[in-house]
Amino acid sequence: MIKVIASDMDGTLLGNDHKVAPETLKAIHEACDAGIRFMIATGRNFKGAMEELKETDIVCDYIVGSGAEVRDQKQQIVSTAPLSMELCEEIYENLKEFPVSIIFSSGDYDYRIGTKKEIEESEWIRQKEELADIKQQIKELDSSILLLTHQIEIMTKDLAKKEELEQKWETESHKKDMIKELEQLFKGNAFIEYVAQSKLSYIAREASVILSKISGGSYALEINDSAEFIIRDNKNGGAVRPSDTLSGGELFITSLSLALALSSSIQLNGAAPLEFFFLDEGFGSLDDDLLDTVMNSLERLQSKKRSIGIISHVETIQARVPLKLLVTPSDLSQKGSQIRLEYS
Secondary structure, eight states: OOOEEEEOTBTTTBOTTSSOOHHHHHHHHHHHHTTOEEEEEOSSOHHHHHHHHTTSOOOOEEEEGGGTEEEOTTOOEEEEOOOOHHHHHHHHHHHTTSSOOEEEEETTEEEEESOHHHHHHHHHHHHHHHHHHHHHHHHHHHHHHHHHHHHHHHHHHHHHHHHHHHHHHHHHHHHHHHHHHHHHHHSTTHHHHHHHHHHHHHHHHHHHHHHHHHTTTSEEEEEOTTSOEEEEEGGGTTEEEEGGGOOHHHHHHHHHHHHHHHHHHHHHHOSSOOOEEEEESOGGGSOHHHHHHHHHHHHHHHTTTOEEEEEOOOHHHHHHOSEEEEEEOOOTTSSSOEEEEEEO
């Protein structure tokens, strides 16, 4: 029956990584549970042995220093077999001429004696082992970095897809909102009102340009939020006036500007050109300067292949019109009204 298991450390209990393998640790515990006593027998000193076992929960006896010291499970010294100083000196004297290094242990410290080359060779071996450990760690880190790099690439692609989908979602949401607006627009007369409002705004802008020219920049025509015409009175600091506050002359030139803008719109959009445009009175409310401005504007329109007819009793206008159709009303001595064509 096995009562004791004694194990060396380096190359036996410890692996190449200077650690106790999990399966080894499990076997030690199972042996102890079965009543078998476990102990460590090593050439290391006690401190060196405990340094390697500090991460384990092994509780055992220790034979260290190649039998020079024995400790129990409580790590208390049971027995020691130290060398005398005289014997150490004799060993040193006998070996110092040979190419070997000597290690004397005293307590927790080791004293290495030998040539520089031997000590350096021993140190080189230790560093080589450390280097092997570092290389293994670097290899593991490289594997981890490779894995992380692959994961980052996947995440980057996923992020790009996510941003692309978000962009598509925003585009589709915008289309959806536009469709909703169009649905509301086409309900009832909303679309017709929208088109009419757009067209009315265009006519108002064109009429405002004409009105500004006729009035010498004194007036401009606008549309308010209620789709009503309003006058911008630049003579009074740009004050806004409703159309019902206009005088007779102001009302005439505003109406004339709207009529001319409307005819221009029809001229542009109609299948057949609008070749005739008639104005019936209203000129009597204009002063001489404004009348001259209005007539100049009408003459410019005449030059654009559009015939303009003016129905008026104002003699000043008759003098400005080159081709006149004069109407003489009937009296008691005649059968009816007389019409004659006159050139000037």
